[in-house]
Amino acid sequence: MKRFGIKAYxxxxxxxxxxxxxxxxxxxxxxxxxxxxxxxxKNEYASNQKILYQVKYNMAFMDDTISSLCKSLYLNSxxxxxxxxxxxxxxxxxxxLNKVTSSITSTNPYIHSITIYNxxxxxxxxxxxxxFFEDQLLDxxxxxxxxxxxxxxxxxxxxKLVNGQSKPEHVFSYMMYETSADDLKPDGxxxxxxxxxxxxxNIRQINMIDKRKxxxxxxxxxxxEYLADGTSESEIMRLLKSDLEDYxxxxxxxGPDGFxxxxxxxxxxxxxxxxxxxxxxxxxxxxxxxxxxxxxASLRNSLIIITLIALFLxxxxxxxxxxxxxxxxxxxxxxIRRDRIRGEGEDEATDEISYLNAVYRQSMExxxxxxxxxxxxxxxxxxxxxxxxxxxxxxxxxxELEALFKEMRISLPPDxxxxxxxxxxxxxxxxxxxxxxxxxxMFRFALLxxxxxxxxxxxxxEGIDMKEDHVLLIVSVPEQDDSYASELEALVTEAQINxxxxxxxxxxxxxxxxxxxxxxxxxxxxxTQDQAMYRxxxxxxxxxxxxxxxxxxxxxxxxxxxxxxxxxxxxxxxGNVAAMKEVLANLFGExxxxxxxxxxxxxxxxxxxxxxxxxxxxxxxxxxxxIASIGRHILEKETMADIHRIIRSGLQDSMNKETAENTxxxxxFVVDAVTEYIHKNxxxxxxxxxxxxxxxxxxxxxxxxxxxEATNLSIQDMINGVRxxxxxxxxxxxxxxxxxxxxxxxxxxxxxxxxxxxxKYKVTPKExxxxxxxxxxx
Numbered sequence: 001m002k003r004f005g006i007k008a009y010x011x012x013x014x015x016x017x018x019x020x021x022x023x024x025x026x027x028x029x030x031x032x033x034x035x036x037x038x039x040x041x042k043n044e045y046a047s048n049q050k051i052l053y054q055v056k057y058n059m060a061f062m063d064d065t066i067s068s069l070c071k072s073l074y075l076n077s078x079x080x081x082x083x084x085x086x087x088x089x090x091x092x093x094x095x096x097l098n099k100v101t102s103s104i105t106s107t108n109p110y111i112h113s114i115t116i117y118n119x120x121x122x123x124x125x126x127x128x129x130x131x132f133f134e135d136q137l138l139d140x141x142x143x144x145x146x147x148x149x150x151x152x153x154x155x156x157x158x159x160k161l162v163n164g165q166s167k168p169e170h171v172f173s174y175m176m177y178e179t180s181a182d183d184l185k186p187d188g189x190x191x192x193x194x195x196x197x198x199x200x201x202n203i204r205q206i207n208m209i210d211k212r213k214x215x216x217x218x219x220x221x222x223x224x225e226y227l228a229d230g231t232s233e234s235e236i237m238r239l240l241k242s243d244l245e246d247y248x249x250x251x252x253x254x255g256p257d258g259f260x261x262x263x264x265x266x267x268x269x270x271x272x273x274x275x276x277x278x279x280x281x282x283x284x285x286x287x288x289x290x291x292x293x294x295x296x297a298s299l300r301n302s303l304i305i306i307t308l309i310a311l312f313l314x315x316x317x318x319x320x321x322x323x324x325x326x327x328x329x330x331x332x333x334x335x336i337r338r339d340r341i342r343g344e345g346e347d348e349a350t351d352e353i354s355y356l357n358a359v360y361r362q363s364m365e366x367x368x369x370x371x372x373x374x375x376x377x378x379x380x381x382x383x384x385x386x387x388x389x390x391x392x393x394x395x396x397x398x399x400e401l402e403a404l405f406k407e408m409r410i411s412l413p414p415d416x417x418x419x420x421x422x423x424x425x426x427x428x429x430x431x432x433x434x435x436x437x438x439x440x441x442m443f444r445f446a447l448l449x450x451x452x453x454x455x456x457x458x459x460x461x462e463g464i465d466m467k468e469d470h471v472l473l474i475v476s477v478p479e480q481d482d483s484y485a486s487e488l489e490a491l492v493t494e495a496q497i498n499x500x501x502x503x504x505x506x507x508x509x510x511x512x513x514x515x516x517x518x519x520x521x522x523x524x525x526x527x528t529q530d531q532a533m534y535r536x537x538x539x540x541x542x543x544x545x546x547x548x549x550x551x552x553x554x555x556x557x558x559x560x561x562x563x564x565x566x567x568x569x570x571x572x573x574x575g576n577v578a579a580m581k582e583v584l585a586n587l588f589g590e591x592x593x594x595x596x597x598x599x600x601x602x603x604x605x606x607x608x609x610x611x612x613x614x615x616x617x618x619x620x621x622x623x624x625x626x627i628a629s630i631g632r633h634i635l636e637k638e639t640m641a642d643i644h645r646i647i648r649s650g651l652q653d654s655m656n657k658e659t660a661e662n663t664x665x666x667x668x669f670v671v672d673a674v675t676e677y678i679h680k681n682x683x684x685x686x687x688x689x690x691x692x693x694x695x696x697x698x699x700x701x702x703x704x705x706x707x708x709e710a711t712n713l714s715i716q717d718m719i720n721g722v723r724x725x726x727x728x729x730x731x732x733x734x735x736x737x738x739x740x741x742x743x744x745x746x747x748x749x750x751x752x753x754x755x756x757x758x759x760k761y762k763v764t765p766k767e768x769x770x771x772x773x774x775x776x777x778x
Contacts, residue, residue, distance in 0.1 A: 017318035083188030
């Protein structure tokens with residue numbers, strides 16, 4: 001296992017808990033700080049509004065004062081006499097104006113001047129500061145379609161002459177006049193000009209107070225132009241005016257008072273505005289936001305300190321929490337690492353979780369293997385005890401038997417009646433040569449399961465694989481019920497049909513009589529074995545019972561009749577093939593009625609008689625009837641029908657004296673002989689086509705041609721194929737090295753063996769063994 005640290009996961013837990021706590025604190029601190037900023041902005045806005053409201057109040061107060069003064073002057077008799085006079089009397093005008101001026105200027109020091117216009121005389125009179133110009137307001141009144149507003153302050157520059165030079169002089173002008181329905185132009189007008197200093201000085205004083213903070217107050221008139229306040233921040237004023245217009249366009253719902261944020265020259269500003277409706281003007285106050293936030297700098301520092309303290313506390317708390325949570329987890333990891341042998345896959349672990357995952361995965365694999373081995377062992381034990389039931393020396397008490405049947409899951413009742421069914425694979429020699437050991441085991445397993453399941457529909461039973469060529473069913477049958485034999489025979493016949501259809505292999509069944517004790521199973525097994533030998537007469541796929549072979553078993557005749565034997569000899573000597581076939585059929589008909597042993601002896605006797613007759617007639621015997629091949633071609637056959645066919649063909653070939661030309665029959669025997677010889681002698685290092693040809697007294701060329709035409713394989717290919725099949729069996733079933741396997745199956749060159757093996761099985765010998773063993777486990 002890679003070194004993942006003593007407590008890698010512990011460190012991760014501490015880190016993540018600390019980060020979680022710190023993030024929560026940072027989030028809370030951020031919320032507090034942001035809300036504080038917003039609250040501070042609102043408070044600053046409220047403070048700014050108070051200042052602007054004070055200025056608005058002063059403006060409103062002055063506006064009310066001047067408006068009242070306008071009305072009173074307009075109604076003043078002296079002013080009226082001057083404004084509506086028909087004839088001009090300058091002395092009277094001067095006296096009246098001086099009287100009015102003295103009364104006004106004494107009470108209102110901000111009054112700049114008074115202008116009275118007499119339409120009758122088309123004359124303008126000025127009181128207060130001397131004005132010698134044509135007043136534009138009067139021009140607008142009499143020469144434009146739209147009349148100027150009455151008693152509304154109009155900010156204007158009236159210009160004044162100082163030492164012959166015209167200088168700006170700003171005033172607020174209030175106009176009062178009356179019109180009639182008949183004449184829209186007034187007969188007289190009064191204009192009061194108020195010095196602008198009364199307002200601008202107030203703003204200037206406020207700006208001087210907050211100048212060090214960067215605060216400024218600006219005033220926009222009715223046309224949206226700035227009133228001069230003595231500052232030189234023309235750029236900021238221009239930008240603020242543009243920002244205010246943009247803000248009002250973007251916020252149509254904005255009221256006459258409000259605030260917004262703007263940024264100029266990299267400096268953010270808080271802009272507060274308030275409109276003076278009575279005067280038609282707008283007050284603007286700007287304030288650097290950093291100055292606003294300066295008061296919360298200490299709060300920010302406090303939050304940073306609190307966050308740092310919280311970080312240390314988070315580490316401390318996370319260590320405490322993690323220690324308590326991790327303790328049982330860590331103890332488990334340490335206990336596993338201390339007590340467990342390191343397994344494959346654990347080396348890839350990088351922390352405790354991945355290590356436990358690797359250990360769990362390996363443990364589950366080991367547990368699965370254990371359960372499989374346990375199951376396999378239990379199956380072996382079950383097979384062992386079932387096999388013991390067939391032992392004549394098997395003796396066990398009833399209680400022990402019941403416990404054994406329960407533990408081994410044996411479905412047979414301890415008490416009752418039993419029968420035995422032996423299922424014997426047909427053509428077993430060919431079966432052995434066609435399939436590997438594993439395949440043969442699979443066939444027996446399938447045969448046992450198919451037969452057991454079909455029989456189990458009616459009778460409880462247990463199957464035993466007796467290896468080699470047969471399997472066994474121990475069947476529980478009803479007591480005192482003799483009909484079980486026919487029912488069991490029908491079920492076994494159904495099993496034969498199903499097995500043959502799916503696996504293309506037939507089997508012969510032998511069904512025993514009934515026994516009332518388990519100890520009698522040994523005798524029943526022997527009975528089925530004896531009965532199975534009667535497959536010789538009954539043929540492949542038969543179901544053999546005691547009733548069916550009773551006549552054969554009770555037949556006292558020792559062999560066929562002497563007369564038929566003599567007749568056969570005469571037909572052979574005379575060369576009468578048709579008569580030979582007829583008498584041979586009669587002979588086999590008699591032998592089919594004999595018991596097994598007498599039938600077998602009779603067959604040997606018949607073959608000897610036929611060979612002697614051929615010798616007496618000086619007729620060369622066909623290969624199948626030669627002494628050397630009798631055991632291989634005749635006595636190894638499982639049924640009398642096969643033996644009958646071989647003897648008849650051999651005699652016919654011999655009697656027709658065309659044995660050499662009857663290549664088909666001869667070649668089949670040659671091919672069988674070669675194949676059998678290869679299977680028996682594949683371990684011989686000198687085994688080859690020339691050595692086989694020498695043994696059989698046939699030329700290598702003819703032997704090669706005969707075998708190739710019959711099997712489409714060369715003899716060397718057959719030798720290699722048999723050796724590779726045996727090697728595959730040894731790789732799976734035996735714990736041998738590849739070199740040992742090569743030596744056992746007759747190869748002399750290990751590299752040549754590897755090449756042939758990979759060509760046939762598509763994998764190397766080691767990979768083949770590994771795959772088969774894995775499949776066996778799964």
